[in-house]
Amino acid sequence: MTMDIELTVNGEHVRESVEPRMSLADFLRERLQLTGTHLGCEMGACGACLVLLGGKPVHACLVLAVQAAGETVETIEGLSESGAIADLQAAFHDRNALQCGFCTTGMMVNAHALLGDNPAPERAEIRDALSGNYCRCTGYEAIVDAIDATARKRASDVEAPA
Amino acid sequence: MKSPAFDYIRARSVAHALETYRSLDGEGVYLAGGHSVVPSLTLRLQAPAALIDLSGIDALTGISLDDGWLRIGAMTRHAEVAADPMIRDHAHLFHLAAPHVAHPAIRNRGTIGGSLSLADPASEFPAVALALRAEMEVAGHDGVRRVKADDFFLDIYETAMDPGEILQAILVPPVRAGDVAVFDELARRRGDYAMVGAAVQAMVDAGRVADISIAFFSVGNKPTRAGAAESALRGARLDDATIAAAQSALDADLDPSDEPQMPASVRRHLARVLLGRLLGHLGTTA
Amino acid sequence: MTLQDTNTAAARAPHIGQAHRRQTARRHLAGRGRFVSDIVLPRMLHAAFVRSPMARGRIVEIDTRDAEQSPGVVRVFTARDLNPSCKPWTGTLDHFASMVSAPQNILAEEEVLWAGHPVAMVLARTRAEAEDACELVMLDIEEGEACVDGHAALSGDAPRAAPGLDSNLCFQTVLETMAVDAAFAGAAHVVEGDFTFGRHTAVTLEPRSVVADFDAASEQLTVHHGTQTPYQFQDIYARHFGLSESRVRVIAPDVGGSFGMKLHLYNEEMAAVAASLKLGRPVKFVADRLESFVSDIHARDHKVSARMALDAEGTILAMEVDDMTQIGAFSTYPRTSVAEGNQVVRLMGAPYRMPDYRGRLSVVFQNKVQTSQYRAVGHPIACAVTEALVDKAAARLGVDPFEIRARNVVPDDAYPFVSATGYSFEKLSHEACLAKLRDLMDYDALRAEQAALRERGIYRGIGIAPFVEITNPGAAFYGVGGARISAQDGAVVRLTPSGEVQCAISVTEQGQGTETIISQIVADQLGVAPEQVKVTTGDTDTTPSGGATWACRGAGIGGETALRAGRKLQGQILALAGQILQSDPADLALADGHVVDAQSGTRRMPLAEIGRIATYRPDTLPEAADNSLTAAEHFAPSGYPFDFTNGIQASLVEVDVETGIVRLLKHWVVEDCGRIINPLLVDEQIRGGVVQGLGPALFEECLYDETGQMTNASLADYLVPMACEMPDIVIGHVETPTNDTILGAKGVGEAGTAAAGVAALNAVNDALSPFKAEIRQTPMTPLRILAALGHV
Ligand SMILES: Cc1cc2nc3c(=O)[nH]c(=O)nc-3n(C[C@H](O)[C@H](O)[C@H](O)COP(=O)(O)OP(=O)(O)OC[C@H]3O[C@@H](n4cnc5c(N)ncnc54)[C@H](O)[C@@H]3O)c2cc1C
Ligand code: FES
Numbered sequence A: 001m002t003m004d005i006e007l008t009v010n011g012e013h014v015r016e017s018v019e020p021r022m023s024l025a026d027f028l029r030e031r032l033q034l035t036g037t038h039l040g041c042e043m044g045a046c047g048a049c050l051v052l053l054g055g056k057p058v059h060a061c062l063v064l065a066v067q068a069a070g071e072t073v074e075t076i077e078g079l080s081e082s083g084a085i086a087d088l089q090a091a092f093h094d095r096n097a098l099q100c101g102f103c104t105t106g107m108m109v110n111a112h113a114l115l116g117d118n119p120a121p122e123r124a125e126i127r128d129a130l131s132g133n134y135c136r137c138t139g140y141e142a143i144v145d146a147i148d149a150t151a152r153k154r155a156s157d158v159e160a161p162a
Numbered sequence B: 001m002k003s004p005a006f007d008y009i010r011a012r013s014v015a016h017a018l019e020t021y022r023s024l025d026g027e028g029v030y031l032a033g034g035h036s037v038v039p040s041l042t043l044r045l046q047a048p049a050a051l052i053d054l055s056g057i058d059a060l061t062g063i064s065l066d067d068g069w070l071r072i073g074a075m076t077r078h079a080e081v082a083a084d085p086m087i088r089d090h091a092h093l094f095h096l097a098a099p100h101v102a103h104p105a106i107r108n109r110g111t112i113g114g115s116l117s118l119a120d121p122a123s124e125f126p127a128v129a130l131a132l133r134a135e136m137e138v139a140g141h142d143g144v145r146r147v148k149a150d151d152f153f154l155d156i157y158e159t160a161m162d163p164g165e166i167l168q169a170i171l172v173p174p175v176r177a178g179d180v181a182v183f184d185e186l187a188r189r190r191g192d193y194a195m196v197g198a199a200v201q202a203m204v205d206a207g208r209v210a211d212i213s214i215a216f217f218s219v220g221n222k223p224t225r226a227g228a229a230e231s232a233l234r235g236a237r238l239d240d241a242t243i244a245a246a247q248s249a250l251d252a253d254l255d256p257s258d259e260p261q262m263p264a265s266v267r268r269h270l271a272r273v274l275l276g277r278l279l280g281h282l283g284t285t286a
Numbered sequence C: 001m002t003l004q005d006t007n008t009a010a011a012r013a014p015h016i017g018q019a020h021r022r023q024t025a026r027r028h029l030a031g032r033g034r035f036v037s038d039i040v041l042p043r044m045l046h047a048a049f050v051r052s053p054m055a056r057g058r059i060v061e062i063d064t065r066d067a068e069q070s071p072g073v074v075r076v077f078t079a080r081d082l083n084p085s086c087k088p089w090t091g092t093l094d095h096f097a098s099m100v101s102a103p104q105n106i107l108a109e110e111e112v113l114w115a116g117h118p119v120a121m122v123l124a125r126t127r128a129e130a131e132d133a134c135e136l137v138m139l140d141i142e143e144g145e146a147c148v149d150g151h152a153a154l155s156g157d158a159p160r161a162a163p164g165l166d167s168n169l170c171f172q173t174v175l176e177t178m179a180v181d182a183a184f185a186g187a188a189h190v191v192e193g194d195f196t197f198g199r200h201t202a203v204t205l206e207p208r209s210v211v212a213d214f215d216a217a218s219e220q221l222t223v224h225h226g227t228q229t230p231y232q233f234q235d236i237y238a239r240h241f242g243l244s245e246s247r248v249r250v251i252a253p254d255v256g257g258s259f260g261m262k263l264h265l266y267n268e269e270m271a272a273v274a275a276s277l278k279l280g281r282p283v284k285f286v287a288d289r290l291e292s293f294v295s296d297i298h299a300r301d302h303k304v305s306a307r308m309a310l311d312a313e314g315t316i317l318a319m320e321v322d323d324m325t326q327i328g329a330f331s332t333y334p335r336t337s338v339a340e341g342n343q344v345v346r347l348m349g350a351p352y353r354m355p356d357y358r359g360r361l362s363v364v365f366q367n368k369v370q371t372s373q374y375r376a377v378g379h380p381i382a383c384a385v386t387e388a389l390v391d392k393a394a395a396r397l398g399v400d401p402f403e404i405r406a407r408n409v410v411p412d413d414a415y416p417f418v419s420a421t422g423y424s425f426e427k428l429s430h431e432a433c434l435a436k437l438r439d440l441m442d443y444d445a446l447r448a449e450q451a452a453l454r455e456r457g458i459y460r461g462i463g464i465a466p467f468v469e470i471t472n473p474g475a476a477f478y479g480v481g482g483a484r485i486s487a488q489d490g491a492v493v494r495l496t497p498s499g500e501v502q503c504a505i506s507v508t509e510q511g512q513g514t515e516t517i518i519s520q521i522v523a524d525q526l527g528v529a530p531e532q533v534k535v536t537t538g539d540t541d542t543t544p545s546g547g548a549t550w551a552c553r554g555a556g557i558g559g560e561t562a563l564r565a566g567r568k569l570q571g572q573i574l575a576l577a578g579q580i581l582q583s584d585p586a587d588l589a590l591a592d593g594h595v596v597d598a599q600s601g602t603r604r605m606p607l608a609e610i611g612r613i614a615t616y617r618p619d620t621l622p623e624a625a626d627n628s629l630t631a632a633e634h635f636a637p638s639g640y641p642f643d644f645t646n647g648i649q650a651s652l653v654e655v656d657v658e659t660g661i662v663r664l665l666k667h668w669v670v671e672d673c674g675r676i677i678n679p680l681l682v683d684e685q686i687r688g689g690v691v692q693g694l695g696p697a698l699f700e701e702c703l704y705d706e707t708g709q710m711t712n713a714s715l716a717d718y719l720v721p722m723a724c725e726m727p728d729i730v731i732g733h734v735e736t737p738t739n740d741t742i743l744g745a746k747g748v749g750e751a752g753t754a755a756a757g758v759a760a761l762n763a764v765n766d767a768l769s770p771f772k773a774e775i776r777q778t779p780m781t782p783l784r785i786l787a788a789l790g791h792v
């Protein structure tokens, strides 16, 4: 059986016919060629597949595409193109907070959501927010630094508007 | 790790869900947050004919106060459990426990009803429901019934719900003056299922324990009330001797299994340590 | 810019040593990485495997009929179909005298030898359909007795782990100096211990992935392969499938982590190639996480008995070590599973003047996943055993851990030095590193704080561990043993017609920043900015052949290659410029994208003009002028067989002595990797490496039951180090360049991993010292710590 679903992905209206068993991650990667959403475990344990569903980070490997019908989804590609995470991207780049890049997109999605909820997180809070995001390359410190730096920069930009 | 094929039906109402379940002849599985169901499918541990999605049913959502009882809809996500002010004020133990359940993104999808229905003995919420002496509102073809938490959790992944019944809401009894709650768990990494965890709800009056309920998780095949420890505490002053007595009483309460990575004796030891710390904390909180 | 500036900047190599950011990182930040798992080709099929559910057994029957009828399925292959197309591989090397291993082929033939051994391959239109069909393959296996424990496997009547073996001993060697026994006999103190190091595995976030694409019309095999060593696989695919090497192209695009795990040969990759050759269609295999755990190589798995002799002043006289490495049913191909143990017994006591040594190594087969080289091959084991014993000795003598090490490290002015195990050290800096670490961590203040907290029942521990790391390996590693594994690397550097630079190089990029440092090095040779140097890696068709990425060679060997190629091109450009400008090339130099006057720095002509004339107006050049503007260079180290680096690490922990839970509070590293090309990238290599050492010290372990089943083979059950549990890491440097190369760089990729684990182990034991408790097994789980404390 396949089902027709309609949803909004990165601001674009999408209509596709899918098998109910298809995960949102496979749907994004295979149907929409949005390969910035990665798969590292397919069981919610690594965070490589994080996307925003209705504005909140979720594991695209554990959501079925049919469950996302009628919803809005934002992926790393959308967040990048809209400029919403431009400062985070710059901070990650500057701090070299990525190596192989495979965890990076999930990290960015999570960091973006964290700073939305908590604009001035402590380092421990940043680590806690990343508690489900696995990175084998960096050892995490640079990622924490980059998120921390972004939060501080946003705060100082608000205090001293250009 | 791709799921086997199945159909998907979005239930419009509890009645529709119950009816759909019946029509599937035992081959249907309810889907709430899906964060336990979907991994079990990708691991091919089960192969249902269809998933019945409960997320669109209004009757399963919402948090409200009714006659002092707090009603938490089954579809309430873990993140809402952590953030909701009514839960913080009227079911504080759930508020304390929620941040320990998995990781932030999982808490955005996982539901309290899914967690209680699944009855994983390592999960936080079932133990909290026990400690709060909560009741489960269960809908079936014969109508709605209420099941006390003490009677709800039967065994590993087994509850008092009959196949096809739906958990509609969790009902938490009214808060009493002097109620205090403490919760903690010993986990190897942040967000992991605990090696041992416990939820404690108590009434402490002038240094004496007027009432207490203690529920452990990750200590056996189901969340477990520590009746003997509660008896050792009830009516007693919360001093070192009482705490020690409660800790020794735990041996009678808990029957953890022996596993190569976690012998029963170690779990018992950890449970005693955790209880000691929680009671110490209770002394300072009350 | 003033002339003066130009001059000195050029002289000083303005970009080497700078913290340039990685240009390629921007793609990843935008979600535009291109990994093998992302690749989709026309008519591509997806592979899934039916695997042995048990560790040892005889295949009675495989029935694939139902699976073949399953929707979407194109073919189901068993050993009978695929194995004949492939020449078997055997993981032995000549320089490991008399080592043995059974030959392997793609799919299990008569016997299954570990739980996870692939038995059948399903090819379908989607991975989901392939998995559906796997469930329909009927597999009848008669269960046999598995070898699980290494000691038991060595007993005479133990079952053999693989057919054709006379015993379960893969390899044995003894290394000794003349006076070991005398040293122990005369020692004032002997400390000893038995150590157990658990198995763990790489868990790269991107699992192993391959897309094999054979085009029968052109007889071209293209393999998109998430590997760190494309040339090695080009050679293997050509030889084992009987193809012409020039028609085998291996492309490694973005690779989501490798750490040594992605340079071994695996059944599934060979199956994908074999299937594509048979079907003439692209075949994709991406391991899912469950498959990764039972097919990616595992690492370590050692049992070590060791003792150390010291005189009354605490001078180390000798060590005696017996290491048993447990490796699975086969030795891996083409690098073997022996290199790990070999390095364990050779790196023992490496930082110290210790004159005598005996090391015994036994490498043993068992019915588990193969173990083999993984980041910091052998180092963490040798370092852990040595440093744990040094700490024990310090405690015995009542000497501070810094002091006992200061008394024993090879002094900084004593080089060159040959170790008791036979390694030649060109120049190391243990004394400088010890001093620097002590300052960096404010050691005395930490000790005071520790004492104060202990009064309050808070148990903190401090552990330190000097280390020596093997980098820049020459042919001594594998080549001498007959392996077709390149010890040299190659670079081709060209000036484009518009005066920019392209460098194609054999070393590869998995996020370490290889491409960035190569661009910095080349830029400095040609007087351009690194952004103007486009570096290409990871494609056997477009880059020169070489070793690629293994055993820390990117900077030391790849960098030197790029430097020499860059200088060669510099010579060509200056010669051409000399002809165009009617000047002596010796009076010219390159800076700021120009040919300049070497003395004054005055600009003579832009590089773009050289490119234009050489490309579009060669007619204006003198007859014999070389207008190729292309230079190739291949470099292999020829002085020392390896360049050793050194450093020291420290760990601060807090142990909850009631629960056995360890918190890592902070970590320090002082590292000497020779000339630092890019400090930002070096520090991040160290941090990542440290966490890869701390993971197995506290969390990571492949657990097996007594039947040989891995019991935690998923990312929910296998505990990787996560952000909340890992400490911040403070890094300091000492720079002792090697004189073996012009560049002077050594490797840094494995330093972090080498000593992080034992720094934590020593710290935990320090914290436990008031209880006279000691732990000698990793990972240090709460259970093991509670056991050490006598709570269980
Ligand atoms: C990586 C990871 C880590 C996790 N860590 C933790 C943890 O530390 N602690 C913890 O407690 N949980 C943990 N979980 C589980 C998570 O909290 C689950 O989401 C939760 O237990 C189940 O909720 P759900 O809404 O996802 O239920 P689902 O997966 O949708 O359903 C679970 C089960 O309950 C049934 N069901 C669901 N709702 C109802 C209902 N209203 N009436 C009747 N039956 C119903 C379903 O049929 C199914 O059998 C983790 C999950 C993951 C993926
Ligand atoms: S792939 Fe979704 S969490 Fe790992």
Ligand code: FES
Residues within 6 Å of the ligand: A098, A099, A100, A101, A102, A103, A104, A134, A135, A136, A137, A138, C205, C256, C257, C511
């Ligand atoms: S950068 Fe490689 S996994 Fe994080």
